[in-house]
């Protein structure tokens with residue numbers, strides 16, 4: 001079972017975001033970066049499959065230099081090797097361009113499975129997995145909350161809206177997008193961190209992948225970022241903890257009349 | 260005159276509200292751009308009742324029997340054929356789980372952009388789509404290159420009760436799907452055995468998010484819920500971590516609630532959470548981040564450390580209620 005996991009490095013959700021002066025991205029110097037939430041679950045699922053079926057887990061990211069940390073963390077947790085798509089030409093890709101880059105990087109490896117997260121919590125597109133599957137002519141299943149490997153195929157439980165589910169069976173090789181909560185992601189052990197230092201991170205550029213400017217030109221262009229205008233008048237209660245609590249109880253009792 | 264197609268998702272003829280919301284956006288755009296508008300319906304012989312009284316130029320039925328139940332591969336093949344026949348400028352849809360499954364793959368096949376989970380648009384010579392990034396903390400304006408754009412709309416971004424009335428003509432389009440092999444074979448939809456907690460009828464809910472930090476801290480919100488006679492609810496991560504059972508989860512993949520009082524503690528208010536609770540009467544949010552999207556829908560907001568507030572609030576409520 002050879003599995004590739006796509007991991008994206010994203011700002012921690014607890015970050016305070018300040019829009020950059022050119023209004024097309026946020027200031028990165030005061031951000032803390034981490035691995036995208038659902039991608040952690042995808043990695044764990046791959047490591048569990050490897051533990052039961054053997055084979056190799058390859059982790060792959062596309063991003064700036066700082067993104068190598070996400071690969072190192074994954075190698076420390078037990079991934080075997082890493083592929084780092086790193087090129088200034090990858091800086092402002094749209095999902096289609098990113099899918100082309102990953103397709104070029106992964107096409108010649110014969111993975112039985114490619115696992116992605118459901119969506120990257122920075123830009124929230126939720127597109128890359130199915131787009132990549134199309135480029136690689138692989139079947140795909142989204143919103144996966146349970147997997148069971150069978151001979152030549154995989155049985156999947158898929159989450160639908162409002163508490164509904166569905167079982168599906170997909171031929172292998174396939175691409176899955178993993179929903180959070182599917183497993184309990186592990187922490188890296190000290191031994192894993194030591195072992196990580198000996199593992200390979202292979203860096204590839206657009207030229208290495210024979211990607212042309214045309215392949216990477218975005219069809220979706222980010223024009224401007226801004227803080228959304230407030231539409232609802234929230235009454236913010238201010239003061240010391242004791243004061244705000246007293247105000248809230250008073251409002252709930254006499255204004256909202258819900259006590 | 261260009262053409263706008265809106266994909267109408269339905270389950271056994273019952274149209275998804277998200278599709279009707281997308282139709283509202285489509286009606287506005289069709290008028291503003293002088294485009295024609297068609298609602299595309301898969302797998303039905305006659306148009307769903309919810310469409311027949313709406314202002315659309317036409318309902319385009321693709322009745323192929325393979326499309327009765329959703330399969331990603333047949334839907335993509337069918338829409339590909341519809342787009343080839345109709346050459347639309349825009350394909351609009353609701354950002355449902357089904358849309359997440361097949362629209363990106365369709366976009367990739369067509370090599371055209373998918374602008375997903377949009378909350379609005381602006382018109383100024385060309386269309387600028389508005390979408391949220393960083394889980395609703397920042398808005399982004401995006402534009403697409405000339406040619407077809409596929410756009411999906413966030414639940415609630417447009418109001419389906421504002422749809423303009425009219426009487427569309429009905430046209431049938433046959434597509435040949437005999438060549439499509441299913442590499443993904445779906446089984447029937449099912450619901451897990453109902454949990455023991457039904458939040459949908461709860462009058463008061465104290466709902467807890469990742470801000471609580473650790474399962475060991477949950478007693479703080481349990482005490483608050485007890486003081487208020489409230490049920491305990493939660494956001495998804497709290498369930499993912501195994502801190503609470505799934506039947507406590509509120510949101511698009513959990514329960515939908517409409518409590519008289521919904522008191523959220525350490526929840527950021529991502530859209531998938533909001534869709535499950537925004538119809539509650541009085542919404543209170545306690546969150547240390549003044550920019551958390553939950554404050555967009557809260558009636559009362561407290562920007563503070565929940566560990567400072569919650570124990571005091573529990574005591575104050577007990578005192579108020581004389582318990």
Ligand SMILES: Cc1cc2nc3c(=O)[nH]c(=O)nc-3n(C[C@H](O)[C@H](O)[C@H](O)COP(=O)(O)OP(=O)(O)OC[C@H]3O[C@@H](n4cnc5c(N)ncnc54)[C@H](O)[C@@H]3O)c2cc1C
Nearest residue numbers: 468469470494495510511512513525526527531532547565
């Ligand atoms: C397809 C899909 C379906 C989903 N379904 C659901 C669903 O059904 N329900 C759901 O909830 N989510 C769902 N999600 C996840 C959703 O997108 C968010 O990730 C999730 O709701 C975030 O949960 P949270 O607010 O608890 O955590 P976070 O976003 O991490 O927010 C924690 C908040 O706590 C605050 N905080 C931290 N410490 C403190 C403190 N000491 N005092 C006060 N405040 C503090 C922080 O400021 C932050 O705002 C879904 C996502 C997807 C993609």
Ligand SMILES: Nc1ncnc2c1ncn2[C@@H]1O[C@H](COP(=O)(O)O)[C@@H](O)[C@H]1O
Nearest residue numbers: 006007062116117119120125126127128
């Ligand atoms: N730059 C990237 N590097 C690695 N993986 C990525 C990248 N962008 C997206 N992905 C993967 O694709 C999933 C969906 O991302 P998105 O379509 O951007 O929401 C993520 O959860 C990752 O698994």
